[in-house]
Amino acid sequence: MRRSLTELSIEVENISLERPANLSYGDYSSNVAMVFAKQTGQSPKGLAEKLLQKLNENKLPQVSRIETAGPGFVNFYLSKDFFLEAILKILGEEKKWGENKNLSKQKIIIEYTQPNPFKEFHLGHLVNNIIGEAISRLIEAQGAKVKRVTYHGDVGLHVAKAIWAMEAHKLDPNKLSEWGRAYSLGERAYRDSEIKGEIDEINIKIYEKSDQEINKLYEKGRGLSLRNFKEVWERLGSSFDESFFESQTGEVGKALVEKNIPKNIFEKSEQAIIFPGERYGLHTRVFVNSQGLPTYEAKDLGLLKLKEKFFNFDKSIAITDIEQAEYYKVVMKAAELVFPELKGKIEHLS
Template sequence: MREKIIKLLQVSINKNQKSGFFPKFAVPDVKIERPDSSAFGDYSSNLALAVSKIVGKNPLETADLIVKSINHQESAALFDKVEVAPPGFINFFVSQKLIFNGLQNIIKQKRVFGRSSWQRNKKIIVEFTDPNPFKEFHIGHLYTNTVGEAIAKLQEATGAKVKRANYQGDVGLHVAKAVWGVRQKMAIGNINLASLEQKELKERIKFLGESYAYGAKSFEENEAAKQEIITLNKKIFDLDPEIKEIYERGRRWSLDCFEEVYRRIGARFDYYYFESKVGKTGLKLVKDNIKNGVFQESQGAVIFPGEKYGLHSRVFINSQGLPTYEAKELGLALVKYKDFRYNASIIITSNEIIDYFQVLIAALKKVSPELGEKTIHIPHGTLRLSEGKMSSRSGNVVTAESFLNRIKELAGKLTESSDESRGSNLTEIITLGAVKYALLKASIGQDVIFDQDKSVSIKGDSGPYLQYACVRCRSVLKKSKSGVRGVRAPKNYNNLSKEETEISRLIFVFPDVVREAAEKFAPNLICGFAFDLAQRYNAFYDRYPILKAENEEVKRLRLLLTAAVAQTLENALFLLGIEVPEKM
């Protein structure tokens, strides 16, 4: 609908120019917004305000000229009315007939409703999650994964070809700290790799986490240990036989553990990248750009002089001649582009490394301007629990598994009366819905204070509340015996209640909400829309009979509305990575 309105306005401007009411000028970008109040229509444009400054007319007069020149035949097919409102807005009220005809199309479109071809010619790679082997998969990784998957789905929903990438740090100082810790703990506890291999994967991962925490603490407090770890870092990069077996087994244990988490949360990736594989590419790229001044040698290392660009300097090759995280990131950009000739590379991380990525992208723009311009860093906030911020350095890490299990215990109270045969799966679906929605409903960049009890409530702004609303709709349709396929449009649209009108108009704009959420990388817009729709439908459900409506015509109308709400909610939740259970 936005595109249709834009076209109508552009044609109207051209008519006014030809008739002499407006001078010749390039039509400015047309912005279409959704008003906060239905009193101002379904869509609104401030085009007249911008044009009035160009043509030297009063904004209201300008808006009136534009509205009068809009093609009446085309407008009548789309809108019940088009009005001018102070100080110069043009408000569009979509035809109620068009809206209700659209409701029936929603039932036919099913999962396609809300999707568009806006980005049909774009190829986008979304990198997210990025856990590091030898460290536990914590709630921060879960947060990043949830945001990344939602953003990937939104790009797909608007027509882009999307690939998902996961970049994992399997070499570097953190690995050296973990391997050093493993060797120390094995010696202290008289443990060997064979005995560790016999333990459950969870126990091995716990051992790796404790080893990393011990190594990190020793690195900070013990100079001798620090030097040993620095030396070990070089040996790991070179895959020295002395540490090869410990390194490879620990790496495999970590990756196996990560895959278990991905299966549980429904994550998938097209590409897995590792620091060990992109490091040499990044190292060469940095070395090749020293002579041209992009990078500079400094105290035995190689740096990017960020101060020249209003940033800070960072080391890209350390004094041992090894590529740092920064150099590896440059190598990663080249490798990703070789695998998938993208139009945009989106990277999702915590906002703790915003400064890091500002320097990184500045350096990338110098060595590869094209890839630098195509790279987009999206930082999300920090997930905070009542226990405080997680820290794998101190060993006080909150793993994703323990976190999900804790929420599952609470969600289990919602399914206590369910059949035992489906209770476990149902509880898991509700758990993931609760967690994902709680992480996505705030604007990306804001910290999330996770309230466990509110997250599983079916009476508030939560995932289970939306799941329950969708299940309720499906239950009504099932009881009607006509189901979704059997619902027919009413013969007329007279005597609609305020609730029916508002719900139908809200559903109509869902495709625009999806596009806006994709444009702004803002899954919280989908959350807000879904919650608003669920609230409105629940209020309608409580007030008006559906299956026992006063006559067959009203019953059909309300079943149509219920079917459209169910499909729209299901589609919205899908974009958030949330499944809808059969029953609750």
Template sequence: MIKQQVRNALATIINHENIVLLAPKNEDHGDYAIHSKSLGQDITPEAFTHELFGRIEKTGEFINFSVSQSVLWKEIETILENKELYGQNDNLKGKKIIVEFAHPNTHKLFHIGHLRNISLGESLSRLLSASGAKIIRANYQGDVGLHIAKCLYGILKREDEMKTLKTLDEKIAFLGSTYTQGNVAYEENTQAKDEINIINRQIFDKDPKIKALWQETRSWSLEYYDKMYKRLGTKFDRLFFESEVTDTGLAITKKAVEQELLEKSDRAVIFNGGKYGVDTRVFINSLGLPTYEAKELGLGELEFSEFGEIDKCIHIVTHEQSSFFKVVFKVQELLNEKKYKGKQLHFSYEFVDLKGEKMSSRTGNIVTGEWLLDEIKTRVKKIFATEETGAEVVAVSAAKYAFLKVDAKRKIVFDINESISIHGNSGPYLLYTFARIQSILKKNSSSVMPNSFRHLEIPALSAGRLKQVQDDNKEELSLLRTLFKFPEVVESAAEKMAPHLIATYLFDLAQKFNKLYESTPILKAKDEERARLLSLIAATAQVIKNGLYLLGIETLDSI
């Protein structure tokens, strides 16, 4: 990575170990900067002469450095040679990390919030993997509990209708409808509430009277979710379910009572979190049933035993569960400090709304993930002349990018039209840019190899033979000076667990390419200049492809 080379060179020149490299706000000032006062010595720009650096100048209290063009062109060669491996590092080599995400509860619809969750989870998995970690994708799903009881209550009221269902779509719509029916009944009808509580107990006790119905309808949900995972390009290494961790969680909770880590309160069991600076929460309710907190203890036992020693387990869950995780992590730490302390992380994210829509699970007014993708695809087909497969790729890119370009801690109001614009910060804009480069490269060669640059017949690059880019060719120079930053962005995005940094970089890169495209007739340039430009844009396409992969987005050679 060039940044590290720069840091090493500066450390040698000024004999200073703790050098903080800054990024100038104006790229015209250079690629990196250091604050001269932080060095504790007055050094002039002339002292920084090194083969890595081109222009060096002092602006106020800052010394600005521009990486030499010979180094940057060598990096273009590296990009073209390394292809899909460019940007990867080994910062997390040897680490084993569980990324737990998705979390759709059975018997409920897969909604727009799940799309954001999966987009984040898959992107984080790829970012951490690109840093050398072994990633285990896990998915914890609620398949028991009061929400299941509400749905089964509604089904039992409409058993004849259930017998007429044939397709998976019909079955899923039926589950959504019966859940809403049961939910409203639970809140408004005392008798219905009592019946639902009885069903909830039957589910917990695995009562034969309800088990068969629970299993059948549960299988509908799992088939439906699997369909969505495939559509979104995600595959899990392990599916965990509440039903399989309930007994273990209950046993661990009772043992914690014996160890006086948890305590009885009336007929319930609680964790008195005040003395530890966290909230007090219930682990076994007054009916003797384990709560989500107790079940999470059972989940942790499985996650930290099935895959050997785990370095980190990342739970991707909305911000509203912050208190829940603080309490559970503290209890787990008290139960087994060696196994759990410092190894659990709650990655929180904000909610999603659809522009112009007010959502409510209580009334059944839910924007499903499937509907959103289908609606985007319908609009994509009206804009792009593409076949079904291509429209699907564009639609998924539009949705994922719209979620990932925003900091996870910010709420999103999803705008479908904005997500598919090819003139703004969108997934389709990046796909269109990639396809535009592919078109130029194909016109330069009679041998077309999709998603590959091996057909590009360009002489080997060398600073001595290739004409240097003149400073007044701003578009070309700007693109050249942006490409080599990609490994830095990947490293930063992984360290900060911030996929939006990749999205921000890619949009900036695509804009710079398109400015070059509009100002420079690449294929009409003379041989040497043409070879240089083709190398530059081929590297740009490779970096766009690599970056989109980290966001979980496929590319298309043509749109």
């Protein structure tokens, strides 16, 4: 293309080639004749016809034919031999096809799947796992050093709800299916103000590990869930380099929030600690609640710190469903203020 344009006394630095949405217009198409028509004092269609003549004189063997279309488009059709050679090359390279070194100096940590203990592994987790694994392999194929990690909510209200129902309905804690049922029962019961208080109390005891019977139920349900997740991943062909847990990240995140109150990143509000997102065009969110417990937001701050300690990454990618997009905007903004060195290194895909 550049040679043909030069022969027409047209010098260009960048040439636009696009893949038409309709393949009847070729494998590649260019509007270069329309771009330079005025400069040369010609009509776009007239310049396209002159360019076509030069292109045919300089045609590469991989191109079967070239045509003009519409007001001055130039369309290129690749030859059957080109596609045959490309397919044979792909088949010969097998799994190595497409590999390159574009990201060879990058260390990238990718978080995905994230099923929570005490709840069932569902279709949403399966979709997330497929997407996360695909992205991990694509990035690996570009030469990056990739660490796959997952993140489990092994503490929080969902756990307290399940444990409350286990005790209240005398369910069998040795059966995984009963834990899924327990969570559903606890979720519905939480709407009752009296039961809500009981579940909130259990939630605090889980964090404090202050009740022996609750501790036993907690360890039983957590262990059953994690073993089940491992079995599912083996069936899916997935494996993770590290698993992080909210029971790890909670206190780390809470300490970070409290440490950054004097820096005006967080502020106290009605016995809770909030991130004033409105300052940045975002939502204000609670990071430590009125009971003194870290919320998901604070835990995600703690998770970032643990991820960095684990891998010292160049980029951290978290993959979730689209419903968490706004939530992550707040968390990422807070993280950039708490960890300025991570600005531009944190990415959320949904």
